[in-house]
Amino acid sequence: MTEKAGKVRAAASEIGERRHGAACLTTEVAKQRRVRPLQRARARLRRERGWYRAGCACVLWGRGRFSFQGAKARGRADEMKMGRDGMAEMAKAYDPEPVEARWYREWMRRGLFGAEPASGTPYCITIPPPNITGSLHCGHALNNSIMDCLIRWHRMSGDNTLCLPGTDHAGIATQAVVERQLASEGLTRHEMGRAAFVERCWKWRSEYGDRIIMQLQRLGCSYDWSRTRFTLDESYVDAIYEAFLRWWDRGLIYRGARVVNWCPRCASAISDIEVSAEERQGHLYHIRYPLADGGGHVVVATTRPETMLGDTGVAVHPDDERYSRLVGASVRLPLTDRVIPIVADEFVKMDFGTGAVKVTPAHDLDDFEAGLRNNLEQIKVIGDNGTMTDAAGERYAGLDRFACRERVLEDLGAQGLLVASEPYTVKIPRCDRCKTVLEPLLSEQWFVRQQELAGPAIEAVESGRIRFHPERYARIYLDWMRNIRDWCISRQLWWGHRIPVWWTEDGRYAAGRNVEDAAQRLGVCASSLRQDEDVLDTWFSSALWPHATLGWPRASEDLGFWYPTSLLSTAQEIIYLWVARMIMTGLDFVGEIPFDDVYIHATVLDENGERMSKSKGNGVDPLDMVERYGADALRFSLLQQAGKNQDFRFNEERVRLAKAFMNKLWNASRFVIGTLDGTDDDERCRARAVLAAGATAVEGEPGSEPRSLWDRWILSRQQAAIETVSAGLASYDMDDAARAIYAFVWDEFCDWYLEVAKIQLRDERLARGTRAVLVHVLDTTLRLLHPMVPHITEEIWAALHGALGSEAGDDMTLMTTAYPTAIATLVSAAAEDDAGFLMEVVRGLRNLRAEFGIAPGMRLSAQAVPASRAQGLLFSDNAVAVEGLARLSRLTIAEVRPSTGEGWVSVSVAGAEAALEIGAALDLGKERERVAKELAQAETERERSAARLGNPQFVQKAPAHVVEKDISLLAEHEERIKRLRSKARALAGD
């Protein structure tokens, strides 16, 4: 026995129901043995203990024995087999694993993901390239479900569709993981040297770089893998150097000494937007700086006392009268031997702290700028590795910055210069990548001027050429763009694109395509040049993604055909880092926007509404979900939640439900396909013709069969579903689309039409027509669903073709057929109205049955509907009507006959009444109660309508249809109340 089976047994034992199985027992037996409580207990355990989370299908069988069915074993046993006659033999329960693997291989084998830039309407997505360090996380799973859904939808809709995938070298991230790997071997990159380290990174890439690609394939993504790009590919590097040189030649790239965000662990500058601030409880220290002339002191406030060692001035506001006489004077900087000036500068806030600020130009951006304005010295007291430099003084040099803080506080305290320390909330900037506390640090970096590039990028969004979805993100983008600051593009890393600038020995430099080019520009010999040590920010390469992957700077056919691309779908956290920059580079280099639409998808949170992160360990591995529930179920559950929302909680339950939906679809299809068994060649041939012609075929079907009300109803409802789904996909409301198709399949097709079909199939006159409708509706449903859940739909579609003996089936795939469009002639308000009425009748009867506990064998007469509606609407004759009503309401009904009025148990339905003659079986007390309740409700509703209609304002101002509705409601209520009152009287008389 496996460990899991043991768990099942142990848990079942705990709930005291060891002896009983559930699934194989009849309800009666189950009741006797109290199995229902077991089922509930099992469900509870499943929730509480997370059995299914462990990948365990927990099935308890009867006969006093337990057996465990692992997903794999079940899959093998149930895999679909094709019978000799080509009829599909579909397993009772859908098992995604073999199906998904088989179809993905098949699509690949047939080369269906590729595209050629030839003719047609172009549709293109270049996917956000995942990091080569990565493995699929929930954000990827969501985004790629969305993109693949849209890609497949456009492909089926006839667009010339390309989805171009790729991966990102991810400078800092990859370097960090490789360094970690080295550390575990007791090595550092410095010991290895640059060349060997880069070699090692390439090795990492070849081992792990494509892992995420395989994971995307597991998800079912239909991307053109033959065009897969990597940001360090040779041709991609060409694009990067081309971009760099063009900007260089226009003077947009410059070198400068600035205070930048420095990550001591990465030993590199990082850009402002790669900083994440974290609030912490800290202190605000008040420190006394004695005046140099000995006549008093100034008190400054700071949260970072260790930086005082690098102070080169104290600033006060020019209007601050408290200090005006001190401006121009000097203070003696404690713990050092320096005398520094007091200056006036408007950046000081008079009402904060003491109104006097210590100025540390080398370690604070504000202070840096204030320092420039006031000619203050820049003294770097914290080094690149986060320890104090020699400039900090002998007593502090070499100390870690945090240790130094403690020592400075001690020393100040000892000298009586620490005036106060109050609790204070401080913002601690951390490195997005490694979470190390950042150090603002003066250093020489390369920058790109942004002002000039931002203008057109702002215009493109303002003018609506690029549209954000949801729209609110356009403003966020614009606000940032309008206040854009120069972009620090250099990183002190080894893994990445080395900056194409070469230096002479005497400190001159120039950019070039290569060293010779640079040498020529500098007019020196190439051998004397040294290339800049820094690499480019990873986002520099990503910024070129849409056009560079399509072949830029070459004027490639791909670029000509698919650029501008159609859509960028990404996470909101990289609007600035990536989206904004792609827009700038696209406009600047290609002269055209990079994409028409930007869709910002929701952030996936954990079950408690918190962000998923590795450090918190609350991440959900999408591949686990794929293994347990299938890729289709995962995709569908994510799409159900992919609308215009900012975030949503990941809920495994929803994946399970999506899997149940897959199973429902599977079994409904199994039924439909089963009905084709025994049909003649002529009928199959016609059904095949319908499928081959696609969605438009039904109406033109030659010599079409008689259509029942229900046939017309389901066809009409399907058109509505098609409309909603298409509209949802078109407006990036995937949630609406998913909901609509879910409701159509489950609530309408399965719950009603299939049940009706069972009856119609027994009527010779309706059987053929019913089968045609079943096949058509199923086929259309599969097409409609395919973009969301490609594998299962493809599998069922193949089975459908197999059942129809389609010879063409071998070469055809669902993914290459046409997407359904709504057919106006199939829409029938009358059918929807009539069917809606009958559904209400049936629901009423079911309700009676449940309320009164009518036993299945009890013979009843039903007088259901007005003759006008019953005849030819419900079913073609009385015998079928009896069966239909009986079956749909799950009652044994002997006959259906016209109403005679009194003495019946009634179901009130809008505009009519259905009734059951139950006679002695009826508990009159219960019925009295029920009628009274219904009467009370009807009266309340009547009052509500009456009150509205009694209000002249309402009648005058509300739209006509609203008033009319109330008028007809009122009449209905009156009628109903009359009936109920007479019934109540009759019951009271008994």
Next chain:
RNA sequence: GGGCGGUUGGCUCAGUGGUAGAGCGCCUCGUUCACACCGAGGAGGUCACUGGUUCGAAUCCAGUAUCGCCCACCA
């Protein structure tokens, strides 16, 4: 400090002016050939709060509370 999003039945979420919805969970019932990963029925909500606009507000406006996200150089 600024901006944005959320707050709807026990849970997860739909619902942008006309009598509150779904799924799960809960309660009752169900052995027939699509499906127990199922079917039928039921209970359960004064839509965070306050005010306003309107004949009518979950929905629009203003404010409050609360949770979350993004941005920001108050040491």
